[in-house]
Amino acid sequence: MALDKIGIAKRIAQELRDGWYVNLGIGIPTLVANYIPEGIEVEFQSENGILGMGPFPFEGEEDADLINAGKQTITATKGAVFFDSATSFAMIRGQHVQLTVLGAMEVSQNGDIANWKIPGKMVKGMGGAMDLVASAENIIVAMMHSNKEGESKILKKCSLPLTGVGCVKKVVTELAVLEIKDGKFHLVERAPGVSVEEIMSKTEGDLVVPDFVPEMVF
Amino acid sequence: MNKQVKNVEEALLGIEDGMTLMLGGFGLCGIPENSIAQLVKLNVKNLTCISNNAGVDDFGLGLLLQGKQIKKMISSYVGENAEFERQMLSGELEVDLIPQGSLAERCRAGGAGIPAFFTPAGYGTEVAEGKEVRIFNGKPHILESALTADFAIVKAWKGDTEGNLVFKGTARNFNPMMAMAGKITIAEVEELVPAGELDPNFIHTPGIFVQRIFKGEKFEKRIEQRTVRTK
Numbered sequence: 361m362a363l364d365k366i367g368i369a370k371r372i373a374q375e376l377r378d379g380w381y382v383n384l385g386i387g388i389p390t391l392v393a394n395y396i397p398e399g400i401e402v403e404f405q406s407e408n409g410i411l412g413m414g415p416f417p418f419e420g421e422e423d424a425d426l427i428n429a430g431k432q433t434i435t436a437t438k439g440a441v442f443f444d445s446a447t448s449f450a451m452i453r454g455q456h457v458q459l460t461v462l463g464a465m466e467v468s469q470n471g472d473i474a475n476w477k478i479p480g481k482m483v484k485g486m487g488g489a490m491d492l493v494a495s496a497e498n499i500i501v502a503m504m505h506s507n508k509e510g511e512s513k514i515l516k517k518c519s520l521p522l523t524g525v526g527c528v529k530k531v532v533t534e535l536a537v538l539e540i541k542d543g544k545f546h547l548v549e550r551a552p553g554v555s556v557e558e559i560m561s562k563t564e565g566d567l568v569v570p571d572f573v574p575e576m577v578f
Numbered sequence: 579m580n581k582q583v584k585n586v587e588e589a590l591l592g593i594e595d596g597m598t599l600m601l602g603g604f605g606l607c608g609i610p611e612n613s614i615a616q617l618v619k620l621n622v623k624n625l626t627c628i629s630n631n632a633g634v635d636d637f638g639l640g641l642l643l644q645g646k647q648i649k650k651m652i653s654s655y656v657g658e659n660a661e662f663e664r665q666m667l668s669g670e671l672e673v674d675l676i677p678q679g680s681l682a683e684r685c686r687a688g689g690a691g692i693p694a695f696f697t698p699a700g701y702g703t704e705v706a707e708g709k710e711v712r713i714f715n716g717k718p719h720i721l722e723s724a725l726t727a728d729f730a731i732v733k734a735w736k737g738d739t740e741g742n743l744v745f746k747g748t749a750r751n752f753n754p755m756m757a758m759a760g761k762i763t764i765a766e767v768e769e770l771v772p773a774g775e776l777d778p779n780f781i782h783t784p785g786i787f788v789q790r791i792f793k794g795e796k797f798e799k800r801i802e803q804r805t806v807r808t809k
Contacts, residue, residue: 424799425747431605432805449679484657491679494698525702
């Protein structure tokens, strides 16, 4: 069965490693923080200026001066630190953050990503996404395999305005884990009960399928 | 040097039609809300506003948009404001969207005497159109120029009469860089203390970057996305 959003977040959480600083984007990526594997320590950076982002506050303890990049009220963990936006992006551009997880409207087989604009329709701005994807060594995209009309978002070439070029290395969808290398998608894992055929039919880009494709393990 | 002014009216003296303003804040967090209210009162028009966001419909910079006071907006993310989207799509409002890190660094550069810098952010996207590209360490970068403003308006938690500023939590965001980049920088603070009361070891923005400081009359500090967990 295809994963739900929580399933995608849980699978991405398996990629976390002890000692990493991690930037989580808005949407599914935010959920990853709820599923940190036991026995490891990671610290979350939010680009509006906090390292050591904790869970949402209890009711009545919200602080207008303490939000994440999605403008949600948050808490700070022990050892947290606040800083200005230039310092925050120095951490990001300077590759001091080990993992970036973000959503996408489209990805292409050469690692391009589009997630900030639908011409004539939605113009919200790129926020920090262009800085994040241009610099991060390790980017995981959390997204749905196809759009509401059933059209694949895993493409040969992105049709929407790009956020970054050749930067995505791994994609986790409700159906599969894909790696991008040598200008192609490589099928690494499939969601429990999802067939290779279904993934192939919903992937517009070139997809390399090995003889054996393991199921995700939770 | 005493930078204290009496009130918001005195602080904003000299702001005129057609000027470029920087306004600190991320979302509604750390915005100079007293000064924004005064800009509405002054009804100055044709402003170019440099601010990470554009407020929401009825708060923050959204108030200036409602009064059609803004000619051009330079921001990184404007998603929470329906009036903004309407004015932009209809062509009434000029908009320059730039990556958040580039926006922060362009303000910092403007205040630090660096006219331009190369960054990888935006390479290969429409942000790079018309900009010089150069390869460093095998990777393409684009040339981004510094930003400055006629007035920078920032909000801090505490300040002293010397103009030294201390911010709280994530309300710091763009405020320190914008303070550096204003020809005249106005700081509104929640608490204004005499010089000597702030520990010099814990000041975030040195007073040299601030020309006018005043205690804001009222801070609503509206929360944009109230999210809580249950006990």
